[in-house]
Amino acid sequence: FSNVDPQPMLERIQQALPQIGALVLSDYAKGALSQVQGMIQLARAAKVPVLIDPKGSDFERYRGATLLTPNLSEFEAVVGHCKDEAELVARGRK
Secondary structure, three states: OOOOOHHHHHHHHHHHHHHOOOOEEEEOOOOOOOHHHEEEEHHHHHOOOOEEEOOOOOOOHHHOOOOOOOOOOHHHHHHOOOHHHHHHHHHHOO
16 A cells, blocks of 8 residues: 555545544554545644544654544553553543
8 A cells, every 4th residue: 555646535535524523544554544644634624523543653643633542552552551540541641
């Protein structure tokens, strides 16, 4: 997927935004979200929330998303081990 032109996907998202309540993206690290910042910016401009299931430990690439939904191991790979739920919540808010 890494050689795929992202423009058609961005155009489809732009066309769909007026009719959707949220943009839900799942990153499988196959290149489909190579332009994830463009997708996020389009949705935010349309006031559409962006929910992302991230991949890897570079959560910075999803900056501007409304919500990230990593599993526990993905989350702890980014913020370190959490000893309890309170610490997990506190680190998630950062």
